[in-house]
Amino acid sequence: MLKALIVDDDDGIRWVLSRVLKEQGFEVVEAPDMAAAKQAVDAYIFSIVFLDVFLPDGNGMQALESGMFHAPVVMLTAETTFDHAVEAYRAGAMEYLPKPFDLDEVRKLAQRVKPEKVVSQSDHKHERKRQEKQSRAQYNKHKPQLQPAILGKSQAMQTLFRMIGRVAASDMTVLITGESGTGKELVAQELHKQSPRANRAFIAINTAAIPSELLEAELFGHEKGAFTGADKARAGHFEEADGGTLFLDEIGDMPLALQAKMLRVLETGEVQRVGSTKTKRVNVRLLAATHQFLQDKIKKGQFREDLYYRLNVIPVHVPPLRERSDDIPELAAALLASAAEELNITAPILMDDAIGLLQRYDWQGNVRELKNVMRRLAVLTPGASITMADVALALGNDEDNHSQEDDTLSGAVHRCIKRYLDQLGYADVQGLHRHVLEQVEPPLLKLVLDKAEGNQLKVSEMLGLNRNTVRKMLKHYDIDPTHYKR
Numbered sequence: 001m002l003k004a005l006i007v008d009d010d011d012g013i014r015w016v017l018s019r020v021l022k023e024q025g026f027e028v029v030e031a032p033d034m035a036a037a038k039q040a041v042d043a044y045i046f047s048i049v050f051l052d053v054f055l056p057d058g059n060g061m062q063a064l065e066s067g068m069f070h071a072p073v074v075m076l077t078a079e080t081t082f083d084h085a086v087e088a089y090r091a092g093a094m095e096y097l098p099k100p101f102d103l104d105e106v107r108k109l110a111q112r113v114k115p116e117k118v119v120s121q122s123d124h125k126h127e128r129k130r131q132e133k134q135s136r137a138q139y140n141k142h143k144p145q146l147q148p149a150i151l152g153k154s155q156a157m158q159t160l161f162r163m164i165g166r167v168a169a170s171d172m173t174v175l176i177t178g179e180s181g182t183g184k185e186l187v188a189q190e191l192h193k194q195s196p197r198a199n200r201a202f203i204a205i206n207t208a209a210i211p212s213e214l215l216e217a218e219l220f221g222h223e224k225g226a227f228t229g230a231d232k233a234r235a236g237h238f239e240e241a242d243g244g245t246l247f248l249d250e251i252g253d254m255p256l257a258l259q260a261k262m263l264r265v266l267e268t269g270e271v272q273r274v275g276s277t278k279t280k281r282v283n284v285r286l287l288a289a290t291h292q293f294l295q296d297k298i299k300k301g302q303f304r305e306d307l308y309y310r311l312n313v314i315p316v317h318v319p320p321l322r323e324r325s326d327d328i329p330e331l332a333a334a335l336l337a338s339a340a341e342e343l344n345i346t347a348p349i350l351m352d353d354a355i356g357l358l359q360r361y362d363w364q365g366n367v368r369e370l371k372n373v374m375r376r377l378a379v380l381t382p383g384a385s386i387t388m389a390d391v392a393l394a395l396g397n398d399e400d401n402h403s404q405e406d407d408t409l410s411g412a413v414h415r416c417i418k419r420y421l422d423q424l425g426y427a428d429v430q431g432l433h434r435h436v437l438e439q440v441e442p443p444l445l446k447l448v449l450d451k452a453e454g455n456q457l458k459v460s461e462m463l464g465l466n467r468n469t470v471r472k473m474l475k476h477y478d479i480d481p482t483h484y485k486r
Helices: 011-023 034-043 060-066 082-090 103-112 121-142 155-167 184-193 212-220 256-268 294-299 305-311 325-343 352-360 366-380 388-396 409-424 432-451 456-463 467-476
Strands: 003-007 027-031 048-052 073-077 095-098 174-177 202-206 245-249 285-290 314-317
Touching (some): 003 011, 003 034, 011 027, 027 034, 048 060, 048 103, 060 073, 060 082, 073 082, 082 095, 082 155, 095 103, 095 155, 155 184, 155 314, 174 184, 184 202, 184 285, 256 305, 294 305, 325 352, 325 366, 352 388, 366 388, 388 432, 432 456, 432 467, 456 467
Parallel strands (some): 003 027, 003 048, 048 073, 174 285, 202 245, 245 285
16 A cells, blocks of 8 residues: 655644545555654554644755655645645655645645555665765755745735745746736746756846847847947847746737747757857847746647747746735735835835725735835825825825826815825724824825915915914924925
8 A cells, every 4th residue: 555654843733734635545554753763663664744844843945955755745834835845846746835835736646646556665666776866966956045036825825935945947948928917027026046057147128128120130140230220249038048938028019020030949959149140059048028828829820830839848926916916915014115215215114904904905006006005105295104194195196006097186185195096995994084184184284384485374375274383284284384485
């Protein structure tokens, strides 16, 4: 009978895994710590091992690297960070499962290790040792300095982390898809940094940002005199990335004529400079990205189907921010701290109601939009903390979302208040009249004070309010009228 080893100090985790594995026909051995795991490994030959990272008497990742397990290992951890996912695969893990895990995933893993034919225990153990030695040598040779730049503990991001961990070490072409602003280039950078090519060049180019008539020369280079202005020969990005990684962003906008040449490069591994009859072999890993649905472009005759299949060897999808709202508190705090450090200011604190509003927003611009809002809040927040009202105003100031149908004051006020209410959530509104006034009155007072050059009598006349009322308002909002005197 096939045997499975579960190494975890949590009784509940061991019970659940044991039940599922027994359903799949495995005899299960449980170990609550590393000492018990070592005894089990010495006594039995296992077909699969489920191993926790943090144990009372040792570290599961280090145990995996040491080669003590001669079986496929599934790492288990509640620390769902990007570096854990990548390091697990680098160390030779068969799979990485963040807690809490899907039991269907466990069943699939159990099916994967069931042999198609019976082999002797000695042959089985010998093959496991060979594979472990090979994976450990590969890991030690290319072990990266893990500095995770992608944040997120949501299920969507865990899926992305696992995909990056699986494919980073290969040389396969990857097509990264996702909406604008989700961080596709960041994923490409991580794929490069976690690969054996990490010490070589990483070159990124946005194909949509370069005029089509210049893009060919940018990618493949040109000879002297190849066209007007080519006063000397120049290597293209494929040659510059030789031995490293070339990232082509917005590949869906590449002209059809250039797509044919790109296809030849992928098929032959050779590039030909503009104006040259010679070819040069290059060793480049190609990563491409697009926010477009390429299959629609194929149907319209705007993208080559054969090139699509050459690029889409490994598809990696980056989820939009609205599908991982659980990540927003951590991501917003990190972006706010980064903005404050860049601006050399003290980062304000995000209050719980402000975080709730950020999580309710739909983020059509994804992480890029969140980054801009955090920079805006870092600069404009008047106090030491960011409230829900601060966030609502920061979101309302996004001109990209303003309607152009009504440019009157009434229209502007309507848009701002509607957006504010939409993000606030009607169920949470209390004392709305006073709340809105406290957002509107201070800027109105300051603008009128500036126009009246600090003269409070003129201010009261312009506002149509009693002078004592104006005085009370200035005191309430801590506005000094003498600052406006000229």
